[in-house]
Amino acid sequence: MYSYQDRIKYSEVDANLDLTYFGLVNYMQNCSCFHSDDVGVGVYYLAPKRLGWFVTSYEIHIKRLPRYSEKVKVCTWPYQVRGMMAHRLYSIETEDGEVLVYADSLWVLMDLDKLKPSRFTEEIAKAYPEDASLPQFDLNHNKLRLSADIEKVGEFTVTDRYLDTNNHMNNSHYIDVTRYYLPEQSFNTININYKKAALLDDKLDVYIGKIEQGYQVVLKKEDEVYTIVEYK
Known part of the structure; x- marks a missing residue:
């Protein structure tokens, strides 16, 4: 398990002083990056090799959003690190150990020139040993399916x-973009399936549909689905 301590900043909260979903995903992403940096296979190791981690899915469970000025501990556990893919669990906890948020994710190592999966180097394979302390969070692992009942509600260009x-749209921005189209803002789970990376100047259409217990937001370019996000 890898962890770091932080404090929720004013620039990261909404009008109710709760951490935004955008900020939430960034805390988890930062924890991954710090972990990789500290074991010697982070950004400065990957960049010269033209390698990068692409996330393919998140399953996020929110018990309570951290609030402004609250001190938190952000934790991550890599597991099933094999071949070209790796899973990561996350938690965000209070100083007293109360789990506020937990999540699972799936990542693939990509060749940035060919935009194809790349097998792990020896250094990467050794950097993430199996962790006996892996927590047993309550996860669904449901595969997201495109709803037949969605309508276009907007569009935006990747700047x-x-x-x-x-050199693609960072995973946290998909949350930041899609949440603005939701008729409500308070949810217990966020499931994200990243199907295709959005690149500079891509023009994406935003679709939304009502699903059981929540909403599905879809980013598409013409008829190609880039991302499905479900808020419940």
């Missing part, structure tokens, strides 16, 4: 402000 070091 350079959305890009990360992999």
